[in-house]
Amino acid sequence: MSAAPEGPGAPVIGEGAQVGADVRLGAFVVVHPGTVIGDGCEVQDHAVLGKPPRVAPHSRSAGSGPLEPLVLESGV
DSSP states (O other), X not given: OOOOOOSTTOOEEOTTOEEOTTOXXXXXXXXXXXXXXXXXXXXXXXXXXXOOOOOOTTSTTTTSXXXXXXXXXXXX
């Protein structure tokens, strides 16, 4: 990963997230655990990656189980 800004606005990377080489993360980016970001990706300011959705109990997808982690291929 390229040098990320530090201090206020620094990206927050969850435990177990994988960040490839030469990835650029903007200010206030949040990367949730299990997310994979491939080499050379650029993530703009204020992006939230890999956040699990909340599903209402009456939703048709409520019983479908957890989703696979987010994977961004190289160069996205």
